[in-house]
Structure formats: structure tokens, C-alpha cells
Amino acid sequence: MNTLDKELFIVEETSKTTDKTVSTASQNAGVHYDLQPGEKVFTVLLFGICAFFLYQSYKLWKANPGINGPAIIPLITSGLPALLLGASLISNIWKKTPLNGIPAVSEKLNAVREYLFSNNVLVALLAIFVYCVLLSFHVPFYIDTGLFLWGLMMYLSRGKAVRNLIATLLCLAFIAVVFGLLFKVVMP
Amino acid sequence: MELQYLLIPFKEPLLILLVAAGTFFGIYVGAIPGLSGTMAVSLLVSLTFGWETNSAIALMIGVFIGAVYGGSRSAILLNIPGAPAAVATGFDGYPLAQKGMAGKAMGVATTQSFIGTVFGIIVLMFGAPFVAGFAMKFSSVDYLLLAIMGMMMVGSLGCKSLSRGIVAASIGVFLGTVGMDPLTAVNRFTFGNPYLNSGVNFIVALIGLFGASEALAQMTLMDIKPIKQKVDKIIPSFRESVKYLPLTIRSAIVGVLVGALPGAGGDIAALLTYDQAKRTVKHPEVPFGQGAIEGIVAPETANNAAIGGAFIPMLTLGIPGDAVTAVLIGALTVHGLRPGPNLMTDTPAMFNLIVSCLWLGAFFLLVFGLTGIKIFTKVVEIPKPMLMPIILVLSIIGAYAINNSLYDIYWMLAFGVLGYFMKRFDYPIGPMVLGTILCRLLETNFLRGVMLYNTIPGLFMSIFRSPISICLFLLMTFLFVTNSSVYSNWKKKRSVKKAQSSQA
Numbered sequence: 143m144n145t146l147d148k149e150l151f152i153v154e155e156t157s158k159t160t161d162k163t164v165s166t167a168s169q170n171a172g173v174h175y176d177l178q179p180g181e182k183v184f185t186v187l188l189f190g191i192c193a194f195f196l197y198q199s200y201k202l203w204k205a206n207p208g209i210n211g212p213a214i215i216p217l218i219t220s221g222l223p224a225l226l227l228g229a230s231l232i233s234n235i236w237k238k239t240p241l242n243g244i245p246a247v248s249e250k251l252n253a254v255r256e257y258l259f260s261n262n263v264l265v266a267l268l269a270i271f272v273y274c275v276l277l278s279f280h281v282p283f284y285i286d287t288g289l290f291l292w293g294l295m296m297y298l299s300r301g302k303a304v305r306n307l308i309a310t311l312l313c314l315a316f317i318a319v320v321f322g323l324l325f326k327v328v329m330p
Numbered sequence: 331m332e333l334q335y336l337l338i339p340f341k342e343p344l345l346i347l348l349v350a351a352g353t354f355f356g357i358y359v360g361a362i363p364g365l366s367g368t369m370a371v372s373l374l375v376s377l378t379f380g381w382e383t384n385s386a387i388a389l390m391i392g393v394f395i396g397a398v399y400g401g402s403r404s405a406i407l408l409n410i411p412g413a414p415a416a417v418a419t420g421f422d423g424y425p426l427a428q429k430g431m432a433g434k435a436m437g438v439a440t441t442q443s444f445i446g447t448v449f450g451i452i453v454l455m456f457g458a459p460f461v462a463g464f465a466m467k468f469s470s471v472d473y474l475l476l477a478i479m480g481m482m483m484v485g486s487l488g489c490k491s492l493s494r495g496i497v498a499a500s501i502g503v504f505l506g507t508v509g510m511d512p513l514t515a516v517n518r519f520t521f522g523n524p525y526l527n528s529g530v531n532f533i534v535a536l537i538g539l540f541g542a543s544e545a546l547a548q549m550t551l552m553d554i555k556p557i558k559q560k561v562d563k564i565i566p567s568f569r570e571s572v573k574y575l576p577l578t579i580r581s582a583i584v585g586v587l588v589g590a591l592p593g594a595g596g597d598i599a600a601l602l603t604y605d606q607a608k609r610t611v612k613h614p615e616v617p618f619g620q621g622a623i624e625g626i627v628a629p630e631t632a633n634n635a636a637i638g639g640a641f642i643p644m645l646t647l648g649i650p651g652d653a654v655t656a657v658l659i660g661a662l663t664v665h666g667l668r669p670g671p672n673l674m675t676d677t678p679a680m681f682n683l684i685v686s687c688l689w690l691g692a693f694f695l696l697v698f699g700l701t702g703i704k705i706f707t708k709v710v711e712i713p714k715p716m717l718m719p720i721i722l723v724l725s726i727i728g729a730y731a732i733n734n735s736l737y738d739i740y741w742m743l744a745f746g747v748l749g750y751f752m753k754r755f756d757y758p759i760g761p762m763v764l765g766t767i768l769c770r771l772l773e774t775n776f777l778r779g780v781m782l783y784n785t786i787p788g789l790f791m792s793i794f795r796s797p798i799s800i801c802l803f804l805l806m807t808f809l810f811v812t813n814s815s816v817y818s819n820w821k822k823k824r825s826v827k828k829a830q831s832s833q834a
Binding site: 178180181184188192195198202205206209210211212213214215216218219220222223226227229230257258260262263266267269270273274277278287290291294295298299306309313317321326327328329330 | 377380493496497500501503504507511513514516518519545546549550552713714715716718719720722723726727730731734736739740743747750751754755756765769772773776777780781785786
């Protein structure tokens with residue numbers, strides 16, 4: 143039998159999460175909600191998108207009619223979710239969300255923003271956008287990637303500049319060796 | 331079975347090296363919360379795009395096996411399952427670790443994963459040729475039913491409601507129809523954009539939905555602190571292994587069967603067998619949930635046995651057994667192969683190569699699983715603030731590598747944001763990906779059926795003319811009914827009534 147006496151680290155789950163959402167707060171208070179903040183709006187949006195593509199499929203059907211034409215599958219696959227989401231919209235009207243008790247619209251919007259776009263997510267999306275824009279302006283890949291990695295690591299870990307810089311450099315070296323040399327991937 | 335093909339990797343040492351590297355890498359990918367085997371394999375599809383098929387497949391299979399097993403490590407050590415298939419392992423693994431027996435838990439998980447993988451491979455070797463021969467009798471309607479059933483199962487299991495799964499799968503199929511229709515050459519939903527003429531690139535969708543969306547979702551959960559613990563006794567004794575043999579065999583059988591069902595993978599198999607173990611093991615040394623070894627034996631055997639099972643429908647029917655095999659279908663298609671009943675007759679070498687790579691993967695799993703514990707702990711400790719930006723960069727490189735196009739990066743990000751929203755609102759991502767991949771199979775067989783029977787009612791009635799179609803239809807109806815809210819409400823009411831009558 144192999145016996146190893148080694149110290150391992152176990153992560154203790156902390157109850158804290160970076161996004162203190164309304165739903166979490168309400169769950170802690172022991173209140174059960176059927177839907178997440180903003181879920182009704184998301185269902186409306188999905189329904190709208192499916193309805194739009196159902197209309198587009200119908201237009202395609204009119205141009206190319208027939209049950210074995212190119213429009214039949216799009217018609218079914220846009221119509222079915224539109225139908226289900228429509229039914230879901232109706233049933234959702236009576237369901238509780240953490241926003242039910244909040245009277246002001248601005249507070250409701252803020253609660254949805256906190257749930258969906260916590261500061262970490264917002265900053266990450268913004269960083270990705272800037273990263274892609276810089277790439278499209280032909281900023282060298284390794285410089286752009288280095289800035290993206292270091293900047294986002296700095297924000298997410300709230301400091302620790304030197305450690306993040308080392309991690310960024312190691313990551314860039316890994317990308318260059320593994321992807322550049324081994325996988326022969328053409329970098330953006 | 332042409333056994334000489336099984337020896338292909340042994341003639342090409344590079345393949346052995348790639349399986350070993352893949353398994354090693356997969357264990358870490360599976361163990362790090364936030365990284366999944368599906369994500370890693372989907373990234374590899376694009377990164378190994380220019381590779382020779384055998385090498386690419388060898389690497390991906392290694393990652394697949396390693397990642398399914400690796401999830402147990404973080405489930406035991408951190409109580410955070412690294413992969414969905416390891417959720418059940420944490421129920422008893424973490425309490426064991428809290429008692430200072432993490433080493434024993436990891437040792438049991440490793441040996442059971444090895445046994446499960448081997449069992450799955452044996453069933454695949456002998457079962458797949460039989461299923462492939464049977465699949466030759468499948469009509470277009472049967473394939474249509476199978477594709478629908480696969481998407482329905484992925485959607486219904488482990489998500490809030492069946493309708494959400496159907497919505498996700500339908501949107502996935504719709505996305506798969508974008509571009510030029512292969513039969514009529516009519517452009518569909520391209521809105522004059524030439525990029526869309528060739529359709530939505532499913533690898534871009536995969537990377538966005540599995541990779542970028544996961545990174546974004548993980549950014550909402552950042553604070554985790556480590557505490558220390560001692561570990562000893564890594565390898566379980568022979569006596570112990572024999573003691574759990576009946577449970578091992580039961581779990582392996584359930585694992586393979588569940589894995590072979592289109593759409594149901596190791597996660598479902600692990601949860602099912604954990605529940606089965608709870609019911610059947612009458613006197614565990616420690617109660618379940620407080621560190622019962624049986625609570626690790628059952629799920630770890632089953633989730634790895636499901637690997638071999640998942641390959642059966644993938645290689646014989648072209649229908650993926652789970653999300654990773656869905657990605658592997660994409661990988662084989664990219665390399666010019668078509669998984670299905672003809673794969674074994676047209677390219678028997680590929681089937682046997684996959685089997686031999688699975689054997690090698692099982693071996694390396696055992697080797698790496700029982701060694702390298704010290705390095706392992708360091709990697710698991712990588713803080714999320716460092717890890718998540720790296721995943722985003724890897725997703726960007728992966729998306730760009732397909733066509734060397736910045737356009738693909740934007741599409742990948744759009745899918746990433748969509749996937750993030752879906753995760754936040756409990757819509758399953760798996761059926762959407764499956765829908766995109768299976769769209770061509772579904773559409774071709776639907777149109778073929780409609781042409782053959784002239785009308786949609788005619789196509790529907792044709793189901794009742796073939797015993798295979800009837801069986802598939804009944805199975806599909808059963809799954810649909812048992813996963814519907816009407817059935818679950820009825821079941822709840824019945825159990826309440828039973829409880830009331832027993833009290834009276």
C-alpha cells in the first residue's frame with residue numbers, strides 16, 4: 143500500500159459571492175421566488191427574436207413553398223420555441239420574482255443589472271471589446287493579449303501587480319510555445 | 331473486428347504520447363472548477379484543425395477520459411465538482427476529506443474510474459459492431475426520431491423544465507439552418523451577409539457557448555479561500571476493491587447503458603448510480619452523505635463507464651451520447667469522416683483507433699491518477715481572477731484559428747454572451763449545441779421521409795409500420811411524458827396522498 147503524507151489544500155467554501163444579487167439576498171431571507179430578476183424580460187426578448195425569425199421563415203416559405211422546401215425546418219424550429227415562449231410569458235405573469243416588492247423602476251433596473259451584469263462581468267465584456275477593437279487596428283497580438291490579460295487580472299484580483307505580470311508573461315510564453323510552435327496556430 | 335487496427339497507436343509512438351498528454355491535461359482541466367472537458371475538447375477541435383486525423387482524435391480522447399475523472403479531484407478536495415459528472419462524488423468525497431481521508435477518497439475514485447473506463451471500452455468493443463449492424467436497418471424516420479430524442483433528453487435532464495430544453499434545441503437547429511440550403515441552394519437568413527452563406531460555424535458556437543460563457547459565469551463567483559489538510563493511503567487495498575465489486579459491476583452496467591442513451595452522459599449516470607447505491611447498500615460503514623466509500627465507488631465507476639457507452643451511438647448512429655461526443659462528431663466531420671453505421675465498414679481503422687486510444691487513456695488515467703498529487707494541488711489552486719482571463723484568450727485564439735477571421739471572434743463572443751444569459755436564466759446550453767450539430771442529419775432525414783411519404787401525416791403514420799420506429803417512438807413518448815411537468819405534479823400529489831394514508 144502506498145502511503146503519502148502530503149499536505150493538501152482544501153478550499154473552504156465561502157458564502158460570499160462578488161455579485162450580491164437581490165435573489166441571493168432574498169433566498170438568504172428564506173423567500174422562494176419562481177424566477178430570477180429580469181427573467182420575464184429575457185423571455186420577452188427571446189420570444190421577440192423567435193417571432194421575428196418565424197416571420198422570416200414564413201417569407202422564405204412564400205418564396206419557396208412546399209413541405210420539402212428549404213423553409214419547412216426553419217418554420218418548425220422558430221414556430222415551436224415562439225409557441226412555448228408565448229405560453230411561458232403567459233404563465234410567468236403570475237410568478238414571483240425578487241423584483242415584485244420593489245416599487246421604483248430605477249431600483250428594479252439596478253437589481254437586474256446587478257444580477258446579470260455584475261461589475262466583474264461588465265468590465266470583462268468591456269475589456270474583450272477593447273481587445274477585439276485593438277486587434278482589428280492591427281495592434282500586435284502579443285502586446286494586445288498581454289494588456290488584456292494583465293488589465294483584467296488586475297481588476298479581478300484587485301491589485302497584486304507583480305504576481306499578475308508574472309502570470310501574464312508565463313501565459314504569453316505558453317501561448318507562443320504551445321499554440322504558436324506546437325499547434326502552428328496563426329495568431330490574430 | 332480487425333484486431334490489427336487496434337495496434338495502430340503502438341506503431342506510432344506519437345499517438346501514445348498524445349493520449350498520455352491529453353489524459354494528463356484532461357485531469358487538470360476536469361479538476362479546475364470552471365473548466366470542463368467539453369470546453370477543452372471544443373477548443374482542441376479548432377486548434378488541431380490542421381493536424382492529421384489520428385493525432386487530433388488521440389489527443390481529444392485523452393482529454394475526454396482525463397476530464398471526466400479529474401472532476402472528482404476538486405469534488406473531493408474542494409467540494410466544488412470540477413465537472414458535472416463529479417457532482418455525486420462530492421456528496422461523500424468531501425466529508426471524507428474533512429475527516430483527513432482525502433487520499434483514500436482519491437485513491438478509490440482513481441481505481442473505480444479505471445475499472446469503469448475499462449468496462450465501458452469492453453462493451454464498446456463488442457457492442458458497437460452489433461449496434462452498427464442493427465443501425466443499417468434504420469430508416470430515415472428512425473434517424474429523425476433518434477435525433478429528436480437525443481436533443482429532448484439533453485434538454486430534459488438536469489434543467490428547470492422540458493420546455494426550456496425544447497426551446498434551446500429548436501434555436502440550435504434553427505441556427506444550423508442558416509446559410510445555403512444544401513438541397514435547393516437557397517440562401518436562408520443570411521441577410522445579404524456573405525460570411526453567413528456557409529452557415530454559422532458550429533465550432534465557433536461551441537467555443538462561445540461552452541468556453542466564453544463559462545468564463546463570464548464564473549466571474550460572478552470569485553471568492554474562495556484554501557485551508558490545509560493531510561492526505562495518506564492513496565491506493566485502496568485488494569480486499570477493499572473486492573468488497574465493493576458487486577456495487578462496481580452494477581454501477582458500471584448502469585453507467586454504460588446511460589452513457590449509450592443519446593444525450594445522457596456521465597453526470598446523469600453518476601447521479602443515478604449514487605441514488606441506486608443509497609437504496610441497495612443496506613449497511614455502509616458510514617452513512618451516505620457523511621463519507622461512505624460506496625458513495626464514491628458508484629458514481630466514479632458509472633461516470634467513466636459512460637465514456638465507452640457514449641461512443642456507441644456516436645460511432646454507430648452518428649448521434650452523440652453526450653456533449654463531448656457531440657463535439658467529437660464535429661471533429662471527425664472536420665477531418666472528412668462521417669460517424670454513423672458506415673464508419674465501421676468504410677473506415678474500420680478509425681473505430682479501432684478510437685478503441686485503442688481509449689485503452690491507452692484508461693491506463694494513463696491510472697498512472698497519472700495515483701501520482702503527481704503534489705503538482706496537482708498547486709494547479710487546482712490557480713485563482714479564478716487569473717484563470718478566467720486566460721480562458722477568454724484561449725477562446726479567442728480558438729475561434730480565430732478556424733478561418734483566421736476576426737469575424738469569427740465576434741461571433742464567438744456573441745454566442746458567449748447568449749450562453750451566459752442562458753446559464754443565468756436556467757436555459758440548458760447542451761441542446762442548443764446538439765441542435766446545431768444534428769441539424770443537417772435531422773433536416774436531411776425529415777425531407778427524405780416527407781418525399782417518401784408525400785405528407786407530414788404520412789411521415790408520422792409510417793412510424794407505425796416498422797417495429798424499430800414503434801420502439802423508438804414509444805421510448806420518446808415515455809421520456810416526454812415522464813419529464814413533463816404534468817407527470818411530475820401527478821407524482822408529487824400521489825406521494826403526498828401515500829404519506830397521508832400511511833399516517834392515517
